[in-house]
Amino acid sequence: MRSASRRSYGVKGAPYLFLVPATVLFLLFFALPIGYAVWLSFRKVQVSGLGLGSGARKEVWAGLENYTGALSDSELLDGALRVLGYGCIVVPVMLGLALLFALMLDSEKVRLASFTRLAIFLPYAVPGVVAALLWGFLYLPDVSPFHFALDRLGLPQPDLLDGGPLYLALSNIAVWGGTGFNMIVIYTALQAVPAEVYEAAKLDGATPLQIALRIKIPMVAPSLVLTFFFSIIATLQVFNEPTTLKPLTNSVSTTWSPLMKVYQDAFGNGDIHAAAAQATLIALATLVLSFGFLRAANRRNKQEASR
Amino acid sequence: MSSLALREAEPAAGTAPGTARGPARRRRIALVPTLTLLLGALYCLLPVAWVIVASTKSGRELFSTFTFWPGTGFTGNLSELSAYRDGVYWQWMGNSALYAGLGALLSTCVSAVSGYALATYRFRGRETLFNVLLAGVLMPPVILAVPQYLLLAKVDLTDSHLSVLLPQILSPYGVYLARIYAAAAVPADVVEAGRMDGAGEWRIFTRVALPMMVPGLVTVFLFQFVAVWNNFLLPYIMLSDDEKFPITLGLYTLLEQGANTPALYTLVITGALLAVLPLVALFLVVQRFWSLDLLSGAVKS
Numbered sequence: 001m002r003s004a005s006r007r008s009y010g011v012k013g014a015p016y017l018f019l020v021p022a023t024v025l026f027l028l029f030f031a032l033p034i035g036y037a038v039w040l041s042f043r044k045v046q047v048s049g050l051g052l053g054s055g056a057r058k059e060v061w062a063g064l065e066n067y068t069g070a071l072s073d074s075e076l077l078d079g080a081l082r083v084l085g086y087g088c089i090v091v092p093v094m095l096g097l098a099l100l101f102a103l104m105l106d107s108e109k110v111r112l113a114s115f116t117r118l119a120i121f122l123p124y125a126v127p128g129v130v131a132a133l134l135w136g137f138l139y140l141p142d143v144s145p146f147h148f149a150l151d152r153l154g155l156p157q158p159d160l161l162d163g164g165p166l167y168l169a170l171s172n173i174a175v176w177g178g179t180g181f182n183m184i185v186i187y188t189a190l191q192a193v194p195a196e197v198y199e200a201a202k203l204d205g206a207t208p209l210q211i212a213l214r215i216k217i218p219m220v221a222p223s224l225v226l227t228f229f230f231s232i233i234a235t236l237q238v239f240n241e242p243t244t245l246k247p248l249t250n251s252v253s254t255t256w257s258p259l260m261k262v263y264q265d266a267f268g269n270g271d272i273h274a275a276a277a278q279a280t281l282i283a284l285a286t287l288v289l290s291f292g293f294l295r296a297a298n299r300r301n302k303q304e305a306s307r
Numbered sequence: 308m309s310s311l312a313l314r315e316a317e318p319a320a321g322t323a324p325g326t327a328r329g330p331a332r333r334r335r336i337a338l339v340p341t342l343t344l345l346l347g348a349l350y351c352l353l354p355v356a357w358v359i360v361a362s363t364k365s366g367r368e369l370f371s372t373f374t375f376w377p378g379t380g381f382t383g384n385l386s387e388l389s390a391y392r393d394g395v396y397w398q399w400m401g402n403s404a405l406y407a408g409l410g411a412l413l414s415t416c417v418s419a420v421s422g423y424a425l426a427t428y429r430f431r432g433r434e435t436l437f438n439v440l441l442a443g444v445l446m447p448p449v450i451l452a453v454p455q456y457l458l459l460a461k462v463d464l465t466d467s468h469l470s471v472l473l474p475q476i477l478s479p480y481g482v483y484l485a486r487i488y489a490a491a492a493v494p495a496d497v498v499e500a501g502r503m504d505g506a507g508e509w510r511i512f513t514r515v516a517l518p519m520m521v522p523g524l525v526t527v528f529l530f531q532f533v534a535v536w537n538n539f540l541l542p543y544i545m546l547s548d549d550e551k552f553p554i555t556l557g558l559y560t561l562l563e564q565g566a567n568t569p570a571l572y573t574l575v576i577t578g579a580l581l582a583v584l585p586l587v588a589l590f591l592v593v594q595r596f597w598s599l600d601l602l603s604g605a606v607k608s
Binding site for chain 2: 011012014015016018019021022023025026028029030032033034036037040097100101103104105107108109110111112113115116117118119120121122123124125126127128129130131133134135137138142143145148176179180181184185187188189191223233236237239240243244247248259262263266267272275276279280282283286287290
């Protein structure tokens with residue numbers, strides 16, 4: 001029915017047509033908001049006179065004012081430091097556990113592998129808010145089994161929702177929620193390694209530990225880099241867990257993490273311009289870190305292509 | 308540490324020392340991984356076990372009985388939760404099901420057609436477009452959500468179901484996964500054969516390629532369903548009418564009120580348990596024909 005030229009035209013145009021929905025959605029819900037946020041970050045509201053009347057408040061160009069304001073804002077910097085400390089606990093512990101569990105799953109003659117794999121993965125299906133809520137209750141002295149046990153043993157009961165332990169309490173929630181997914185990513189990479197790679201080492205009498213350290217971990221290094229950078233990005237964006245713990249303790253302020261600070265400035269204080277500048281700075285910090293991730297991912301793709 | 312200690316103790320507790328050294332040694336090797344994984348599973352199941360037990364306790368039992376001792380108040384908690392503000396809890400569940408179900412379905416459709424186009428065709432700007440779409444993953448949700456709110460407010464769409472649904476349809480990770488699955492599951496010569504038969508490009512996609520991509524698309528659907536179900540920040544920013552809240556936001560407001568009234572604790576706990584059940588059930592059901600490995604983009608070679 002159709003002529004050859006009609007068909008080849010269809011082939012040429014088809015991918016563009018197929019990509020129309022994604023492109024439109026990207027422009028509307030990613031590009032436009034990002035552009036708008038950057039635009040807002042260079043603007044400010046100028047109040048003339050007493051700020052009364054319709055013409056008294058108008059938006060004017062602010063230059064870098066919002067940025068210098070954000071960079072000298074001690075609340076934002078404190079939040080960044082808190083999240084840095086939190087990330088220094090979460091990322092190594094979570095990925096260490098994920099790697100450990102993945103290696104254990106991959107070892108020979110392991111029992112109950114499918115049950116334990118599913119159990120460790122289960123927290124992935126639990127919303128961050130619910131996870132924070134469950135752990136929050138487990139930290140509360142009145143209901144916590146840990147406090148119950150310590151009380152019976154006559155030992156002092158630390159307040160997990162205050163000071164230094166608060167970091168551990170929050171980190172634990174992130175580790176609990178994130179280990180399973182990362183374990184699956186690393187385990188998948190381990191399974192893609194052909195068995196012949198280990199055979200020679202086994203014949204040479206290498207122990208499973210030696211095989212794990214010298215062969216398996218280097219082989220899955222690309223996926224470790226991948227999970228590492230995704231974890232860093234997720235850590236910088238922490239919001240749900242501290243927000244959920246807030247009603248349970250006075251130690252979590254409304255500006256505990258940088259994203260909470262952005263939310264607070266935008267909706268609590270109604271200063272969308274300062275919030276936009278802070279959000280842009282956080283996005284830039286994320287992009288700088290992600291640059292390393294992209295390079296690592298490209299190296300991984302090349303490795304796979306040459307395989 | 309405890310797994311190491313158990314490993315040392317195992318031969319003494321099992322067979323007599325010196326006998327059947329071979330099998331004992333092999334069992335010992337498997338014991339460390341198994342115990343490590345069991346400890347991990349215990350850690351991951353602990354809060355879930357706690358919430359199951361705690362949801363059976365009445366308000367008084369919650370503070371007076373041992374944590375892991377079941378109580379007698381489950382049905383009471385359930386009816387109290389259902390009665391709370393004329394059953395607003397079930398409204399939240401329904402909203403979450405709508406946001407996650409419809410959102411994931413639309414997201415899967417967009418991912419499928421985009422991933423297929425990116426994997427099958429060679430055209431100018433392909434890699435640029437793909438990289439730009441992927442960069443969306445790296446954007447902190449708040450830098451998107453705050454301006455999204457301000458922009459949607461200009462067209463009067465905030466505080467509506469659409470304000471939560473629309474921004475979550477395009478999933479960069481979904482497009483990425485769909486591209487990998489399409490490249491692996493749809494052979495180029497099958498597409499070419501369809502063209503020889505005179506089928507149009509859209510027809511080839513819907514009739515030939517789409518059925519081949521189904522296992523991968525199930526993964527995209529699940530991933531996005533979980534992402535939307537678990538999302539808190541976007542509805543937190545977009546919504547103020549609690550009749551439109553998803554379950555995450557609803558539970559959060561319940562906890563916020565409950566902080567000063569411990570009587571509400573039992574409602575929060577029972578609500579948290581019920582909020583987790585749908586996703587756990589979903590994963591247990593799909594386990595039969597779907598593998599967790601697919602989630603990280605693994606394709607069988």
